[in-house]
Amino acid sequence: MSLLFATERQVAITAVRRACGLTSTVFKKLIRNETLTKGDKSPVTVGDFSAQAVVNTILARAFPDDRIVGEEDAKDLRGDSLEATALRNRIVDLAVENLAGELDLGEMEEWGLGPKHTHTPEQLLDAIDRGTYSGGSTGRMWALDPIDGTKGFLRGEQYAVCLALIVDAKVQLGVIGCPNLSQDASKPDGPKGCMFVAVREQGAEQMSLSGANPAPVKIPTFSNGELNMLESVEAAHSSHSFNDRVSQLLNITRSPTRMDSQAKYCALSRGDGGIYLRLPATSGYIEKIWDHAPGSLLVEEAGGVVTDVHGLPLNFGLGRELGENHGVVAAGENVHGKVLAAVNQALGDGKPKV
């Protein structure tokens, strides 16, 4: 009997692996005018667009009826301006070359892959725009962040290609590719590039980006002195000062580990850091589902708990955003309760006294 979501798992691994190959290539050749600034002032590069084109092309071929909630859209690539034309040509070239790469183990030609396939610019822009689904609480949908941690990507630090399958608002499958993450955190100069795969009720594992050496990951039981905090590099994305207050309340003396992207969830799942805490630094910011869907399942399947500051599960069924949740608290099962208590004490301490 085959396991549930076995085909989806293989398709997602293929898509993430291909996209990671593409982003690594882009990083080596990225030039200044290949980055745009979006309406919310955040950066997006040719890597983000072309990775979304590749992943969505594969998903559309393998699962033509599935919806996709992807971070990017092709609006800025469709115009006739010189800038749009140059960006479009570059993105199309990158995606075409990546999709045409020889089939690797477990990959299928019918997913649009291999040298026999051609992909027109229009098809690739449409593939990017397959990601414009508004989300919702019923049916199947994929959540895609083609480059999570774009700022880390631009700095040459951590970033991740993140893909999740959500069915009736529940994340069932998550795949995260981290091209710059050390395969073994205790050997920072050792081989880099890992993929994390989780399927609900089937566990979580880490492997190399090529799929070699798969091994289960599990959050260890930390004693108090061993705990430390994982947090964003960008102070604008999560409040560092709030995390410091929580660390003090928990008597954590080790300094926080700062890294971009859902690599934080990956690090947590294998025990490199005991807590991932993310409180909005900007009032009114609502977290996006693609920034948390695969990471939260990975941590749960590695024996952890992921909630918001009220202890509520993350609700992936409310559209493109986690509209009901405030902040994210992720930690091992034996630690999560006391972190949540400390978070709420710190939130209470911050309120004006009447």
Ligand SMILES: Nc1ncnc2c1ncn2[C@@H]1O[C@H](COP(=O)(O)O)[C@@H](OP(=O)(O)O)[C@H]1O
């Ligand atoms: N003001 C803000 N507050 C919280 N998160 C924000 C934010 N502005 C952008 N982000 C999100 O933070 C993500 C990166 O998180 P981190 O800091 O953990 O690396 C970004 O993902 P992208 O890089 O995919 O756009 C983006 O979705």
Ligand SMILES: [Mg+2]
């Ligand atoms: Mg972005």
Ligand SMILES: [Mg+2]
């Ligand atoms: Mg992101």
Ligand SMILES: [Mg+2]
């Ligand atoms: Mg992104």
